[in-house]
Amino acid sequence: MGSCIICGKSVEGRICDLHEEDALFEFRGSRADQLSVDRYYRGSVDGFAEFGVFVDIGDSVTGLLHRSELDQRLDSLDWEPGDTVYVQVKNVRDNGNVDLGWSIRQSEREFRGVLVDDPDIGHSVLLENEDDEDDEDDEAADSEADSATESESQGESESSADDDSGSSDSDSTANAGSVSRAGDADRVEGTAAVGGNDGGSNTAVVTESDDETDEGQTAEAVAAAIGDLEGHVGSDVQLEGEVVGIRQTSGPTVFELQDETGTVDCAAFVEAGVRAYPEVEEDDYVRLMGEVRERRGELQVETETLEVLEADEREAVEQRLADALDDEARPDTVDPLAEDTAVAALSDALVEAATHIRKAVLTDRPVIVRHANTADGYLAGSALERATLPLVTDQHRRADAKYHYFDRRPIEGGVYDMDDATKDTTTMLDNRERHEEKLPLFVFVAAGGTRESLDGFDLLNVYGAPTVVVDDIDVDGAVVDTVDAVVSPSAETVSETTATSLAANVAAHVNDDVRDDLQHLPAVSFWENIPEPYAAAASEAGYDESAVSELREAVALEAHYQSYEDKRELITDLVFGDDEEDVGGLAGHIAEQFREKVDEEVATAEANLDYRTVDGVDIAVLDTDAFTHQYEFPPESLLLDELYREVRDESDAVLGISTDTMYVRADGDVDLHELVREVSERVPEGGVATRSVREGTIRYLAGERPAVLDATLDVLADEL
Template identity: 25%
Template sequence: MKQKCKYCDGKGHEIISVERCSECKGTGKSKSVDLMALSEKNLDSFLSEGSSCQRCNGKGEIVSTNKCEYCEGKGTFFYCDKCKTPIFKENVEENLCQNCKSKQSVHFLDDSCTLEEVEVGKLYHGKVNSLPPFGAFIDLNSRIRGLVHTSNIDHPLEENSNVVVLVKEIKQNGNMDLIPKKIETYNKIEVEKTLPLVKSSELEQFIGKHVRVEGEIIQIKQTAGPTIFTVSDEDGLISGAAFVRAGERAYEDILSDMVVSATGEVTERGDELQLEIMSMKKLTGDMRDAVWDRIESAIDKRSAPSETEFLVDSDILEKLRPSMKEVAKVIKKSIIKSRPIILRHHADADGMTAALAIEQAILPLINEIGGSDAEHFFYKRSPSKAPFYEMLDVVRDISFALEDYSRHGQKMPLVVLVDNGSTDEDVPAMKQAKIYDIDMVVVDHHHPDKEVDNYLKAHVNPAHSGGDFGITTGMLCTEIARMINPYVAEDIKHLPAISAVGDRSEAPEARKYIDLVSDKYSLDNLKDIALALDFSAFWLKFSSGKGIVDDIANLGNKKRHNQIVSLYCEQANDMIKSQLDACIPNVKSRELPNGAILNVLDVENFAHKFTFPPPGKTSGEVHDILVKRYGNVPIITIGYGPDFAVIRSKKLKMNIPQLVKELHEEVAGAGVSGGGHLVVGSIKFVEGKRTEVLELLAKKIGETEVES
């Protein structure tokens, strides 16, 4: 292999010194010239440019050099193909240095090799299989075995020991006569069977034939019989079965994320194709890089988001399009590479519709690429009770991911956070996820903090483009889902309208999404669906509610949809009425200095606990009644417990995340945290500081500017 000499940078010499030319004093011009001796051409050159100094050739300096002692002035090295030491091509044969040339070559047969690759008179690496009375059986690989006769054994051999043998004879029946050789040092030559390199998309054309495949290991599953390796190449997935003994792990050195080359026979297993693996090895260096680059380039093209028009006109959405496409691409790329996806969402109507939109888009793709049951291995949807990615969530996600890695050799997952993930409260969990190489993307409309971007592959938030929480996560995720899989557009286009009424959005986009589906869903229908989703989320706790939630959102059985929504709304409204009957008489109200009406409710002592609606929704329902009572007056409602407060407001220019930061700094020892939207949110604190925190909170609200 030829390379530029690193010592002289390919120049063939090294510079000793550089001095100014004493003849021309560094000008590069001659002091005198005989005009009569110049030719016509040189005379013209002299008249236009002057004459060059002959001593320095017009350079103005004298450079002293020595021939490079490493490459002997040639500027290039040839490197030995075996030991990689520098050599001179003209001094050697076959690109080998003298040391390697003098060594004998020992051939190592890959498991794909048959007798066709074995040659009489060559040396081979083998392993002693057994020692019968008449000699020793030697395995050259898992498929080729020869015999060393006792008459040729001149030193002791032990079972399972390595040995170098000379192939003396190959008989017509395939039997081989071998002679053991004592060789301390040798050149190792790896021998593979020449087989066609086939992509996953081409396997069907090679059923019953032996082929070679290259790709990345994305899953390893040990069965009661063979070990199943799932290999991803540029076109898709290849399932390979390797067998040692029943239930025993084959190729223990091969792990997930490795790039490998595997050979075997293509067979049919039911409706699917499988590679019966004969040999498999990890690729390294240039070979690995070439395969990896080929796969990544192809996957990068396949994961490009679809160029869709938004369902409604929106300047904010148009500004968010680049970041939305980036989220879509990261998700789609993970699907193509069979990387597990955990979809985390806030457990309310907005978070659930956002997650359902993404789910409807990705499940068909996951099953298309990984098989009919792939969603059970490569996808999980989990609700988050808090409106942020809390420690309980991340610990559960990491634990499940590590179990899947241990049992199935799966990669660590991509976590998709929707309707949470944008605030400082998410950072502790994100830091923990980063330790375990878990990547994350966020689609959220809570007021964002910059620090979270240090832990994300992509981030969509309307605040990044001049919008606010009125652009709901359900709207954003529905549009992203259409970029991932445009074929689900008709099935999910009603989800943004549900999220809009569920989150009480007053943005112009909310009205447009509601109008978009008004031919099928009235405003009351949408409100009922949103309430039913909130009701189901309360009872589902940490379960995804797959099936029930689909029916509620009208993504499943149409008949059951109407029945379950009607039932849940009846039960939810009864519970809300019961809760309000207990709460409203216990609301305390007073006017603040800015003219706003402050309403406070102790939900710990004057509301039903451990039932629907929970404190957050209870505070919201109380707030809605009080808004109707007071009319167009600025109003704020605080539902508080021992160590928390839920805030709802109208016609006040609130900034709850900023309030939380100020309270944290000004009330020492209270441990204030929280956040949310600008005008809707929650805070937490230590119980002993409740009075001090709430008093300061009320004071700051009284100083807040109200809307005219």
């Protein structure tokens, strides 16, 4: 019998079933059928195929990591033949083929122990090869441990303590109750020295004399910042910060401590695989004292004492770290992309939104951009994506970090309803549970600005997920009170800007290095009457009036066909021309399809308009069930926009009416919520409700369609 290297439970071997998935195995067998399904193994890249990557497990077995198992495109992997990778054995087939799964942990230090999987002898703790200097340290540690053990076995009768030596009974008691520093062999993360079949370990016990100065006085720990530890190697330091991670290895417990200057691993040892300081949890603020050591080129603190801070002490450290993070995340002042009165009035809001995004990246919090599935929404979301991805890449070493720490998800109608919120919440909680991922920052662009999204925001708030809204409408006051930051124009300037204009300026604050890439986006987002400063900026970036129009139409078409998936590569090619020598080539090709489809639908709709005159107000009504191709391009919202632009010289408003949905298009200052309230009063049994203010849509019961239409015509005539 042995003990589990993680929890200490008595088991046959060195790890229990519960923690087997937390350990990494090195395969020493010679046949595929000797592998254990569900275990994680160290492998090396053997080669690539169209359908995946071949990975060698040990010296004699090769498995296939199918491309469907990867969390990124096969051609985006930066692996080379011979590179070390970490995979999970999913299945061993009867014919000897091995199916492998992707491991999100792509570093040995992310596992909680390293074991040998040898079919002949079972598995045991794998010891890393140390250099000569490390071997000497290990021998010294072994010698010290043996001496300490021998001394302890002699009992009190052979104690060497006396009044002049500086030791006493009280000293011995203090040492017995403290957490001992581990010997060098035990300080190697994820490994432990093995004493024999009983699972014992070579643990060096440090006596008080180790910490005494030449004068016989105990050396005082020096208060230090983590970022300055290189200058304190070999010295005792006192650190204060937040515990952002805890890993139980086969040797010490490793606390990942973070302050305003950096992060460092702090190893605390009781005995092999036993949790040190079990009262300490992640997110605790602590005061830690220990010796700074350099191990394999990385700094590590050998923990002597660890104290959880409470009340005022915790608050002081927490506030200090928060202030430092805000200072680091807050962007330097940058100029707006072009002269825009709406943007100029929102300078502070732009900086606040950018600070939230930059802070999320700095603290390893994923950023999720939720935007309307329209041209404006896609352009705005792409601007933030362009600015944030380079920061994510700089923050994380993993090649696939941009897929783990940033995502862009379109939503229908710009309304964040319970369906969307439930999916997001389920995903984020799953990622937190399975991968210890922080809850993401949600940034809503051209979406979420009206009260229809409150239920969705409330669900996110239950779990404390931070939220930012960037919208070109006058955001509802209830939404402002619910989310963490808002960028929204005043009611007077709503018609003068777009969500893309606001988001592109936020993006320039997030990452000033990409501002040249964003110059043309605001112009593209205006369907008509492009402000001269933005038109000039687009021209300077190489987009003339024709190119701007083509890009807008191409993005609008792809926004429909991409449904609710971000497909960042295609949109990036369209919006920024990254993989196109001819920037206008792809956009021009797709824009031709847009114009053909839209012109045909508009012509059909225009020929079937039912013109009504109510109290001198001319309103055109289109039966969208009868005279549009439903579920095909263009969608009703875009078609009604185009149709209104065509006929507004003849009509004051256009209504598109289907079985249970109505689209309202009008030049006047029509408050959709007020319109719905009045229609509902006139048709109380109609179930009339706002669906999407951004799209100008309302819902009602199909059986009350005629009554709802008549009431809407009357209310619109009064308002216009």
